[in-house]
Amino acid sequence: MINYNLVMAKEYCKKFKKNHPNVIFEEKDDLIKLNNCWSDTSCSFNFKLKKSSEISFLDNVIMHNELVAIYHTREQMYEFIFAPLGSEFNREFNYIYEGKEFHLFYSKPSKTFEKLALNFNLNDSDGITERAFALMRYSKYFQQEKDNKDLYATNFFIKGNFNTMSFSEHIDFFKQINFLMTYYDRKSPSILIFNTVEADPSKINLPCKMQNNEFPKILNSKKFDSTLIDLLEAARTSPSIRLKYIFYYQVIEYASYYYIENEIKRRIENVIRTPDILNSNSYSQIILEIFSDYLKNKPDNQRMSKLLTDFCEYEEIKYEILVNAKCFIEDIKFEGGLVIKKLFNKEEDINNAPNGIMEIIRKNIDTIRNVLVHARESRENTVISPTPTNNIRLMPYLYLLRRIAETIVIKYLP
Numbered sequence: 001m002i003n004y005n006l007v008m009a010k011e012y013c014k015k016f017k018k019n020h021p022n023v024i025f026e027e028k029d030d031l032i033k034l035n036n037c038w039s040d041t042s043c044s045f046n047f048k049l050k051k052s053s054e055i056s057f058l059d060n061v062i063m064h065n066e067l068v069a070i071y072h073t074r075e076q077m078y079e080f081i082f083a084p085l086g087s088e089f090n091r092e093f094n095y096i097y098e099g100k101e102f103h104l105f106y107s108k109p110s111k112t113f114e115k116l117a118l119n120f121n122l123n124d125s126d127g128i129t130e131r132a133f134a135l136m137r138y139s140k141y142f143q144q145e146k147d148n149k150d151l152y153a154t155n156f157f158i159k160g161n162f163n164t165m166s167f168s169e170h171i172d173f174f175k176q177i178n179f180l181m182t183y184y185d186r187k188s189p190s191i192l193i194f195n196t197v198e199a200d201p202s203k204i205n206l207p208c209k210m211q212n213n214e215f216p217k218i219l220n221s222k223k224f225d226s227t228l229i230d231l232l233e234a235a236r237t238s239p240s241i242r243l244k245y246i247f248y249y250q251v252i253e254y255a256s257y258y259y260i261e262n263e264i265k266r267r268i269e270n271v272i273r274t275p276d277i278l279n280s281n282s283y284s285q286i287i288l289e290i291f292s293d294y295l296k297n298k299p300d301n302q303r304m305s306k307l308l309t310d311f312c313e314y315e316e317i318k319y320e321i322l323v324n325a326k327c328f329i330e331d332i333k334f335e336g337g338l339v340i341k342k343l344f345n346k347e348e349d350i351n352n353a354p355n356g357i358m359e360i361i362r363k364n365i366d367t368i369r370n371v372l373v374h375a376r377e378s379r380e381n382t383v384i385s386p387t388p389t390n391n392i393r394l395m396p397y398l399y400l401l402r403r404i405a406e407t408i409v410i411k412y413l414p
Helices: 004-019 054-058 111-118 132-145 167-184 228-239 241-272 284-294 300-311 314-322 349-353 359-376 388-411
Strands: 025-026 031-035 043-048 069-072 077-085 092-097 099-107 120-122 152-159
Touching: 004 025, 004 031, 004 069, 043 132, 054 111, 069 111, 069 300, 077 132, 092 167, 111 132, 111 349, 120 132, 132 152, 132 300, 228 241, 228 388, 241 300, 241 314, 241 388, 300 359, 300 388, 314 349, 314 388, 359 388
Parallel strands: none
Antiparallel strands: 025 031, 031 043, 043 120, 069 077, 077 152, 092 099, 099 152
C-alpha cells in the first residue's frame, strides 16, 4: 500500500535539498530524519509523519551554514536562534541600511522554529556546537518547560527586502548590526557568524632546526637580552597569528635600534681610547664621520637592513623557505587585496639565491607588519583582512620571521 504522506514528504525533502545539498535524508516507515542541517553533524531532526503537512514548512526555510538562524523565504525574514531567557526582553527598532528599511525585534519563536525544536535530536553530546546547544535548550523548553513563568522563549528577527541583496551582503549587514547593538547596549545579544571557508593549516609545513640531526647533548650560551626573550615568549604563547607576527617583528625592531646605538657608542669609545688623541685633529674628523654614519642609518628600514646584514645570513634561514617552497615561488594573495610577490621563480632557485635576497625578504616582512599594524598598505590602500584563510597565508612568513628573530637574539649582545 502506498504511503501518500511519505510520498509528499519526499517531495518537500527534494525541494529542501536543492537549497541544502549537504543535507542527508533517511526514511523508515513513517519516520523521516534530516541529518547535516547547517552542515552540523552534531544534531538532526526526526519527523514522525502522520500528515505530510508536518514537514511542508521546509518549503519556506533556508539554513545558512554561517548562521545560527533560519531564513523564512516568503516573509524575507531571518530568525536568529537565541534561548529561553530568565527575564522578558522586549526591544524593536527600524534600521535604514543602504536606503532599505529593516525591522528588527525580539519575540517568541515562530511556529516553524517550534516544529524544528520539538523534533530535534542530539547526535553527539561530546562535539555539540553552539547551534545544537541552543536547539537542545529549546527542545527541552517546548517539551517540558513551556508553562514555566520564569522562562521567556526569545529569538531575534530581522525582516526586510533581503531578496535584493546577495548573501555576502547579508553577512556584512549582520556585522554592522552587531556593532550598533553593542555600541548602544554592551549587554546586547549578538548574532553569531561563522566563517565556513576551509583554511587547512596542515598544508603549511612546520620548519624544525634539528630536522635530521639529534638534539644537542650540551648547550652553552651567554645570557640573552631579557627584553628580547620576553618578546619571544609573548610571540610563542600568543593564540593570535597576527600578534605572534608583531611580537617577532618587535624583536628585530628593538635589536636594530639598540644595536646601532651601541655600535656608534663603541666606535666613538675606540677613538677616544687612542693614546695620541690630544695630538691630532684627524680624530675629530673620524668622530664626525661616525655621527654622519649614525644619521644615515637612523631610518628604521636602514637600521633593520644593517642588523640583518650583520646578524643573519641567508643560509641560516634557507631551510624555513625550502620546507614551504610553494609559498615562496608563488605570489601570496591575501583576502583584502595585499599581494606579496614571490621570492623565487622555481624551487631550485632557493638553493642559489641572488645577491640582495635578504633585503627583499626584509621588505616583504616589513610590508606585512605595516599592513597588520596600520590596517592598510600605504601606497596601494590594500589590507590583510582578519580571516582564518589569511591566518594560514601568513604562516610561511611568520615561520621565516621567527627564525630571523631567534637568530638575532642568539647573536645579540645586551
